[in-house]
Structure formats: structure tokens, C-alpha cells
Amino acid sequence: xxxxxGRTARLAAILAVFALVVAACSSDSEDTTTTAASGGDTTTTxxxxxxxxxIGVSNNTVGNGWREQMICAIKAEARVRGxxxxxxxxxxxxDTAGQISDITSLISQGVDAIILNPGDAxxxxxxxxxxxxxxxxxxxxxxxxxxxAAYLVSNDQAAYGELGARxxxxxMGGSGxxxxxxxxxxxxxxxxxxxxxxLALADYPDITIAAEVFTDWSPTTGAQQxxxxxxxxxxxxxWTSGIDYSVxxxxxxxxxPYVPIVGADNNAFIEQLxxxxxxxxxxxxxxxxxxxxxxxxxxxxxxxxxxxxxTLLTPQAFSEPADLExxxxxxxxxxxxxxxxxxxxxxxxxxxxxxxCKGPGE
Numbered sequence: 616x617x618x619x620x621g622r623t624a625r626l627a628a629i630l631a632v633f634a635l636v637v638a639a640c641s642s643d644s645e646d647t648t649t650t651a652a653s654g655g656d657t658t659t660t661x662x663x664x665x666x667x668x669x670i671g672v673s674n675n676t677v678g679n680g681w682r683e684q685m686i687c688a689i690k691a692e693a694r695v696r697g698x699x700x701x702x703x704x705x706x707x708x709x710d711t712a713g714q715i716s717d718i719t720s721l722i723s724q725g726v727d728a729i730i731l732n733p734g735d736a737x738x739x740x741x742x743x744x745x746x747x748x749x750x751x752x753x754x755x756x757x758x759x760x761x762x763x764a765a766y767l768v769s770n771d772q773a774a775y776g777e778l779g780a781r782x783x784x785x786x787m788g789g790s791g792x793x794x795x796x797x798x799x800x801x802x803x804x805x806x807x808x809x810x811x812x813x814l815a816l817a818d819y820p821d822i823t824i825a826a827e828v829f830t831d832w833s834p835t836t837g838a839q840q841x842x843x844x845x846x847x848x849x850x851x852x853x854w855t856s857g858i859d860y861s862v863x864x865x866x867x868x869x870x871x872p873y874v875p876i877v878g879a880d881n882n883a884f885i886e887q888l889x890x891x892x893x894x895x896x897x898x899x900x901x902x903x904x905x906x907x908x909x910x911x912x913x914x915x916x917x918x919x920x921x922x923x924x925x926t927l928l929t930p931q932a933f934s935e936p937a938d939l940e941x942x943x944x945x946x947x948x949x950x951x952x953x954x955x956x957x958x959x960x961x962x963x964x965x966x967x968x969x970x971x972c973k974g975p976g977e
Contacts (some may be wrong), residue, residue, distance in 0.1 A: 668702040670910065671721035673731040674706045674804045675714040679832060680820030680881075680951020681857065681903045682732070685756070688907030688956065689730055690974035691964040696914050702974040707961055711738045718742045728752040728913040730906065736803045737761050750885050752916045756909035758803040763924075766916070768909040768961075770901045771806045773929045776811030777934050779877035779899045781818075782853045786875045786895060791820035795843045796837060798856040804919040809854060826852060832859035834951065841865040857901060860950060863894065880933070883950035885943045889936060897934040898942075904954035904962060906967065911961040928958065 621903060670693055676682045686706060693699040703726055705717040711734050719742060721729050729746055733739045733755055740762035743753045747764040754766045783793065794814070798805035816822060826844045830837035837858030842865040852875045855862055859878025866873050876896040878884040888896045905928060915922050933939050941955040956966040 616671035616722070623930050633767060634807070665698075667698050668727040668914065669701045669703060669725070670699055670913060671703045671714035671724065671726035671729045672705065673714055673721065673729065674704075675711075675717075675732070675734050676832075677706060677708045681832070681901075681951055681953070683966050684903035684949075684956075684969065685732065686950045687969050687972035688904040688962070688964070689910045690972060691905040691968035692910035692962055694973055694975045694977075695964045695968060696911075698918070699914065699975050704974075711735050715739060715742050717946075718746070722746050722749060726751060727917055728754065728911055730754050730756060730909050732757045732787035733760050734758070734905075735760075740764075747792070752912045754909045754916075756905050759807075760803075765928075766924055768905055768910055768912050768926045769804075769904055769928070771929055772807035773811035773814075773833065775899055775901055775930045776808030777815045778930055780812045780854055782897045782899075782932055783854055783875055783877050783936065784815060784819040784822050786897075787822070787852045789819055792823050792849055794841070794848075794850050794853045795803050795824050795827040795860065795901060796840065796853060796855045796858065797829050798832045805829075805856065812854065812920065818906065821831055823828050830856065830858050832857060834858045837861055838865055842869060843870055845874075851883045853877065855879075856882065859896070860887055863887050863891070865897075880953045881950065882944050882948050882952055882954045885933075885939050885954060888934075889939050889943060895934075896931050898929075898939065899932050900930045900952050900953075902928070902953055902958060904953070904956050907956075907964060907969070908958045908961040911963065916949075917977065926961075952956060 634649060671802050672689055674682055693702050695848060703724060704811055714734060718729060718731060722745060736759060738758050739866060743760060743762045744764045746753050754768060759767050759769060759781045795829060811965050825848050825918060830840060838861040839861040846867060846869050853862060854877040857879035859876060860881055860883035873894045878896060880898045880899055880900045885898055887894060912922055944954050956969045
């Protein structure tokens, strides 16, 4: 597995690209599993030849670093593959009805494939099946749906919940009060993470869930909730669903000692774990570049390749300094972005391509 290392000349080039951007702006019945990988050195570009494709993207959450990086990974994969002429992006803050309307619009525009991060497991089934009936490939990423018409590319959310929980409970010595800071109530990824969390919790009878909140995966909301929790209750550990770095900041604001914290592979959280000597935590991988893997799967299908219906990315847990250092990106990098950007063997882009956030023709 290749990893992005903060002190290399390659990273300097990547961050230079980011600075410029800121200034300017198997068979269908099988499942596959892979382990998420971080940065690499080369981009494999498939020369366009013959048929080209248009990919539609529906995203229903804005102002969220994870979703922004997901979209950038989709655009990067579409560009470097060489046979996608356009990415039609419908990106807005909306509810289920609004996102279904956006997907209907993509169908009417005649796209060849649709990639979406759905907000509900069942509500999208009809529109997904309508797309399939018109020969449109549908790939859902991050959150699953129950329709068999869609392909799924997702991080293994149940494993994410369990892996971090077990680390936390062991680090706490098997007893104590935990603040359980979840994502969005009712969303598939949160439900699956809770299943994994509860599976681990069942093995630790002396762990008490002292507080359980839904952060909506908002760093601002999570920060407010964390400050309220740690200043009003005795908390021995915190499990977060990825709003980690803003939670850490609240201990400084309150003048309280740190407790063990579970977070994701957000670069800002990794930096905190590396630089705050009395902070103990674990970064569980949940790369937004699952969007890029979803784009790769969609393009593979359009090219006539056999692709598994379900692709799950296996999370890893990093708590040791050497492991954290191996994925940390130094410099001016978005706080809510993941250090993981390339997912082998699916994506063809480099980390620099994701940071540039350019689709075909841009």
C-alpha cells in the first residue's frame, strides 16, 4: 500500500496545486472487499477512444468537507479516465424529495451513469429503477439502498463503528462513561455504524453510554454538543462519527484534560494526535474518495467490464505515531479533508488530481 508522506517533494507539488485552486476559486452477484489506500506517485490515464460518457452526480449535503472531497474524487476519476466528456453535478442542500427530483433531472438529461450518496435506504428505489429501465447505470456511494438495481461502493460502516469502539473501550480499561456522538439519525451509514458500535459494547458491560447525540456530521454542531457534554458530565472517552478535530478543540476551550477520542482520518485530527502530547486517540479510515471508487466502478460498467454489485472498503485504525505520520499531510490543507485519497485498485488519479478538483473539460 502506498501512502502520502508529509515531508516529500511530491507533497510540496500537491499542496502547490491546492494553493492554485484556492486562489482561482468478478460477477454481478459477488461482493468485493478492499482496503483503502492513501496517496501514490502516478496517474494512469486511459486514452479516450470511440464512445465517451456523461456522468451525473447527485449530492444532498453542502458545506461539509467530507462531501466536498467525495465530489472532487468523482471529478478527478472522470477526468483522468479519458472517456468521460462531462460530469453533470447537482449539488445542493436538500431533503429526500429534492434529491429524487435532482435524479429525475439527470435521467431526463440523458446521462449514462448516475452516482449518488442517498439520504434514505428505500425512498430512492423507484427513481433508481426508472434510471435502470432507461439503461442508466446507478452507483450509490457511502450509504446503501435496498434496490437491487443499484451498485454499491461504500466504506464498511459497521466495521468502522466496531473498530473504533473496541479501541476506545480497551483504552479506557473496559469501564467508564462514554459520550457517543453519532451522525445523522436514520441515515444508512449511521445505522450501520451503530450496529458495529453496539456489537462491541455488548462485550464491555462496565462501559456506560453517558450521552448520545446526533451531530448531523457538522463540526460546528458537534463542537457545541461536545462542550455541553464535557462541562456538565463526567466523561472518560468519546466516540465520534467523524467530527473529531472540533471535539478535541472543546477541551482546550473548557480547560479540561483530554480523554481518549475516536475519530476518522481527517487530516486536522491526525495533526492533533501527532502534536498534542497528552491526547490519546485513534483515526479510523473512512475515505471520501469512495466517490472516486464509485466513479471508477461506473466507468468500468459503461466500458463493458464485469463489476461486483457490492464493493466494501475495509477500514483501518491508526493510533501509533509512526502510522499517523505516514498518512499525515503537512501544510495548508482543509481541516475536514481526509488524508486518504487514492483507493487501490479502483482509482486512477493522484492526490494532486483530487485536490485540484477538476472534472473533464474544466
